[in-house]
Structures are given as structure tokens and as C-alpha cells.
Amino acid sequence: MTHAIEVTEHGGSDVLAWVEKSVGTPGPGQVRIKSTAIGLNFIDVYFRSGLYPNETPFIPGKEGAGVIMELGEGVTNVAVGDRVAYCSLMGTYAEELIADSGFLAKLPDGISDEVGASIMLKGLTAHYLLHLTYPLKKGETILFHAAAGGVGLIACQWAKLIGATVIGTVGSPEKAELAKANGCDHTILYRDEDFVEKVKEITGGKGVDVVYDSIGKDTFNQSLDCLKKRGMMVSFGNATGPVAVPNLGILAAKGALYVCRPTLFTYIDTPEAFVENCDVLFGMVESGKIDITIGQKFALKDAAKAHDALEGRATIGSTVLIP
Numbered sequence: 001m002t003h004a005i006e007v008t009e010h011g012g013s014d015v016l017a018w019v020e021k022s023v024g025t026p027g028p029g030q031v032r033i034k035s036t037a038i039g040l041n042f043i044d045v046y047f048r049s050g051l052y053p054n055e056t057p058f059i060p061g062k063e064g065a066g067v068i069m070e071l072g073e074g075v076t077n078v079a080v081g082d083r084v085a086y087c088s089l090m091g092t093y094a095e096e097l098i099a100d101s102g103f104l105a106k107l108p109d110g111i112s113d114e115v116g117a118s119i120m121l122k123g124l125t126a127h128y129l130l131h132l133t134y135p136l137k138k139g140e141t142i143l144f145h146a147a148a149g150g151v152g153l154i155a156c157q158w159a160k161l162i163g164a165t166v167i168g169t170v171g172s173p174e175k176a177e178l179a180k181a182n183g184c185d186h187t188i189l190y191r192d193e194d195f196v197e198k199v200k201e202i203t204g205g206k207g208v209d210v211v212y213d214s215i216g217k218d219t220f221n222q223s224l225d226c227l228k229k230r231g232m233m234v235s236f237g238n239a240t241g242p243v244a245v246p247n248l249g250i251l252a253a254k255g256a257l258y259v260c261r262p263t264l265f266t267y268i269d270t271p272e273a274f275v276e277n278c279d280v281l282f283g284m285v286e287s288g289k290i291d292i293t294i295g296q297k298f299a300l301k302d303a304a305k306a307h308d309a310l311e312g313r314a315t316i317g318s319t320v321l322i323p
């Protein structure tokens with residue numbers, strides 16, 4: 001018997017229960033993994049609360065790293081003892097799990113299990129947002145909300161490396177310091193300051209080329225006001241609730257704007273795309289071009305405390321759960 005966190009019914013963090021589980025043996029094309037580190041993500045909150053549908057009971061978690069313990073029939077891309085990381089499954093809040101072998105990335109020696117568990121979902125997201133959703137170019141200016149968060153700290157460093165001017169919103173002066181040390185040229189304390197006004201001031205009234213908005217309902221409309229004419233709004237999360245589709249006339253009135261609502265899993269939907277994207281990300285992290293901040297760690301059985309911290313805006317960078 002092993003242990004896992006189970007969402008017994010949708011709700012607050014109190015529905016996260018520590019339970020005994022029998023993992024079973026891997027089927028054809030699958031492997032059994034002993035988990036060593038688990039990445040915490042806001043999407044775990046959406047599934048727990050029921051904002052994103054999933055039948056209960058279920059084991060939450062989409063990101064993690066571990067060691068291969070057993071191979072199912074026909075698995076050739078990994079071997080017993082390999083260190084791997086993953087983000088394309090549901091159920092990583094567990095001491096052991098069964099996973100499809102096609103969506104496992106072997107971790108290079110220069111990337112620890114904890115860093116691996118922190119970058120699969122968050123780092124691959126930063127990569128596709130900046131390179132695939134909107135191929136950001138040197139000299140452009142972006143606004144990135146929650147710049148000191150898990151995705152934010154990685155994305156702001158990456159955007160700076162591309163040569164963009166990076167404006168980041170943050171919830172506290174401490175987060176502003178961290179965001180500045182991780183690629184932000186300018187930070188805005190959006191709990192106290194009008195971020196539209198500040199963006200206008202910083203860009204000389206022009207607006208930014210792209211806004212990356214994961215805050216959702218509370219910031220969507222103001223984020224549109226930060227864009228230059230024909231700018232791109234990338235709405236990629238719902239920390240304050242989902243965004244209703246606006247009257248498209250608003251986009252015309254505010255300057256013929258583009259809006260996109262991307263998801264990571266549409267960019268890594270085949271094993272080939274997954275591996276290709278992981279190779280780019282691992283190269284950036286192993287070479288030291290992108291530094292990963294693990295701001296806090298919790299025991300897996302304390303996952304509820306980790307969810308409270310994430311939802312309470314009390315975390316910085318990535319958060320890891322240790323089984």
C-alpha cells in the first residue's frame with residue numbers, strides 16, 4: 001500500500017484527504033513511478049474546486065518527478081532506475097503512480113528532481129507563451145501579471161533573455177524585489193496602484209505589445225486597456241475566476257486587438273511535441289540561463305496547507321510537495 005491525496009468531493013482545501021492506495025502494475029505502454037517531488041500548480045485548485053470538471057473521487061496533480069520502478073509491456077523509451085519528470089497526466093499527488101511512457105522526460109544530471117517537478121508545467125508554459133502563442137521579439141514590451149509566481153518568475157527571465165522590456169505586476173514590495181531580480185524592468189504593485197495608468201506612464205502612452213494575464217475576471221478588461229493598437233491579449237488563467245467572452249466590438253473600440261486563450265496541453269499533445277519542448281526548456285535551465293526559485297516546500301500530506309498558501313497569494317516562485 002502507498003499513500004496519496006484524494007479529492008473526495010469538489011470544494012475548499014479541506015476536501016484534500018490523505019488516503020491509502022494500491023497502485024497496481026503498469027499496463028502496456030505504461031510505467032510505475034516512485035514519486036520524489038510534486039509540483040504545485042494553480043490548475044490543481046481549479047480541479048479541486050470544480051471550476052475545471054473532473055469526476056470525484058480523484059487524485060489531483062499534474063506535475064512531478066520520480067524514479068521508474070517497473071515497465072509495462074512494450075516500453076522502450078525509458079528504463080527502470082531512470083529519473084523522469086512529467087506534466088501530462090492527472091494524479092501526481094501520490095507516493096507512487098502509473099503513467100503513460102510517451103509523456104515522460106528523462107531528467108538530465110544537471111536538473112534535480114525538485115527543480116524537474118517545478119518546471120514541467122510552469123516552464124513549458126512560459127516557453128509556449130513567449131515562443132509559440134506570440135513569438136516575442138527583441139525590443140517589444142510585455143505586461144506579465146503575477147510576475148513573482150511560479151510561471152511568472154520563469155517567464156519574466158525568459159522574456160528578458162529574448163530582449164523584451166518586461167513590466168510585471170506583483171502583490172507586495174517583497175514580490176517586486178524578486179520579480180526585478182528575475183527579469184522585470186518595471187514592477188507595479190497592482191493591489192495599490194492603477195496598473196493601466198502605470199503601464200501608460202512606463203510606455204509613454206503607447207501601451208504594450210502583449211499582455212499575459214492569468215488573473216482572469218478581475219483584470220481582463222483593464223489588461224485590454226494596457227495594449228497598443230493591434231496588440232495581443234493572452235488570457236491564460238483564472239486565479240480570480242473565469243473570463244466571459246466579451247462583446248467583440250470592445251476589441252475594435254480599444255484598437256483592433258487580438259485575444260487568445262491558450263492551454264499548455266494543446267502545445268504538447270504528441271510525444272514528439274512534448275520531448276521537443278522539454279529539450280528547449282531543459283537546455284535553458286541546465287545552462288543556468290534560467291534560474292528556478294523554489295519558494296516553499298510542503299510535505300505531500302500537507303497539500304491542503306500548500307493550496308491555502310497558493311490561493312492566499314502567500315507563495316513565491318514554485319512550490320514543491322515532498323512525498
Ligand SMILES: NC(=O)c1ccc[n+]([C@@H]2O[C@H](COP(=O)([O-])OP(=O)(O)OC[C@H]3O[C@@H](n4cnc5c(N)ncnc54)[C@H](OP(=O)(O)O)[C@@H]3O)[C@@H](O)[C@H]2O)c1
Binds near residue numbers: 147148152171214236
Ligand atoms: N493556460 C495554461 O496553459 C496555463 C499553464 C500553467 C499555468 N496557468 C495559469 O497561470 C497562473 C499562474 O499559475 P501558477 O501555478 O504559477 O500560480 P502562481 O502565479 O504561483 O500563483 C498565482 C498568483 O496569482 C496572483 N493572484 C492575484 N489575484 C489572486 C487571487 N485572487 N487569488 C490567488 N492568486 C491571485 C498572486 O500573485 P500576486 O500576489 O503577486 O498578485 C498569486 O501568487 C494561474 O492562473 C494558472 O492557472 C495557465
